[in-house]
Amino acid sequence: MGATKTEHFTDKQNQIATIAKALGHPARIAIIEYLLKVNTCICGDIVNELPLAQPTVSQHLKELKNAGLIKGNIEGNSICYCIDEKTFDTLKEYFSKIILTVTNQKCC
Amino acid sequence: MGATKTEHFTDKQNQIATIAKALGHPARIAIIEYLLKVNTCICGDIVNELPLAQPTVSQHLKELKNAGLIKGNIEGNSICYCIDEKTFDTLKEYFSKIILTVTNQKCC
DNA sequence: ATTTAATATCGTAATATTGCAATATAAAGA
DNA sequence: TCTTTATATTGCAATATTACGATATTAAAT
Numbered sequence: 584m585g586a587t588k589t590e591h592f593t594d595k596q597n598q599i600a601t602i603a604k605a606l607g608h609p610a611r612i613a614i615i616e617y618l619l620k621v622n623t624c625i626c627g628d629i630v631n632e633l634p635l636a637q638p639t640v641s642q643h644l645k646e647l648k649n650a651g652l653i654k655g656n657i658e659g660n661s662i663c664y665c666i667d668e669k670t671f672d673t674l675k676e677y678f679s680k681i682i683l684t685v686t687n688q689k690c691c
Numbered sequence: 692m693g694a695t696k697t698e699h700f701t702d703k704q705n706q707i708a709t710i711a712k713a714l715g716h717p718a719r720i721a722i723i724e725y726l727l728k729v730n731t732c733i734c735g736d737i738v739n740e741l742p743l744a745q746p747t748v749s750q751h752l753k754e755l756k757n758a759g760l761i762k763g764n765i766e767g768n769s770i771c772y773c774i775d776e777k778t779f780d781t782l783k784e785y786f787s788k789i790i791l792t793v794t795n796q797k798c799c
Numbered sequence: 800a801t802t803t804a805a806t807a808t809c810g811t812a813a814t815a816t817t818g819c820a821a822t823a824t825a826a827a828g829a
Numbered sequence: 830t831c832t833t834t835a836t837a838t839t840g841c842a843a844t845a846t847t848a849c850g851a852t853a854t855t856a857a858a859t
Contacts, residue, residue, distance in 0.1 A: 585813030585847050591742040592717035604715030609700035609708040619792050623799040626836055634699040639818050641837055656799045660826050661835050663799035675786040682779050684727050691731040691764045691771030693817050693844030734806060747848050749807055768856050769805050
């Protein structure tokens with residue numbers, strides 16, 4: 584016990600859960616909002632912006648990248664990060680569909 | 692260490708992260724989708740639907756309720772659960788704003 | 800009053816996440 | 830080449846999550 588029973592759920596359910604999980608930490612939300620503000624930036628900029636050590640920021644960036652929420656392009660010495668729109672679209676579409684369905688329903 | 696540094700982030704950032712975190716598990720996504728299909732149901736229905744024990748389902752329902760994603764109304768013996776639209780709206784609005792901002796940006 | 804049914808809570812083991820110091824890697828500049 | 834700069838990885842401690850058996854709670858049914 585302790586491990587999520589991933590294999591019992593559909594690919595789509597796991598996909599949405601994985602993306603949501605990546606956004607389930609305030610530091611990662613802060614990183615997304617910072618990227619939104621500055622368009623593109625390097626890891627060091629985020630380290631200066633957030634109250635977290637460089638390895639911690641690097642780890643959060645990795646998780647956001649694994650979930651497809653950001654992209655990282657090597658630019659010589661540093662890595663240029665920016666938001667990956669596609670995955671946010673996937674989420675928005677998913678929630679839009681939920682809301683459309685729910686508005687036709689009656690709650691208990 | 693090990694605990695999230697919640698106090699260093701804004702209320703809005705923590706709010707979005709909390710909601711996203713609640714959706715960051717395939718079982719909870721499956722519960723949302725089941726509720727979407729059947730409109731309303733009781734805990735026992737979900738226990739029959741998912742490959743998880745009753746206490747586990749109860750715990751997942753509690754987290755979804757704490758995040759404001761579902762509502763639970765006592766109906767005599769059992770509890771009637773249904774989706775709470777408001778919180779999904781909050782998420783959708785948040786992602787819509789992100790996408791609107793990103794589409795005017797150029798990635799690296 | 801007792802039993803049954805539906806959920807919640809407690810306790811606990813297994814696993815995952817968070818955060819960071821120390822260290823590694825890799826490219827640019829002197 | 831040696832140093833500097835930028836980022837990633839490793840290893841580990843603290844904490845959180847996941848899952849479930851056992852048990853408690855609460856209301857309906859008999």
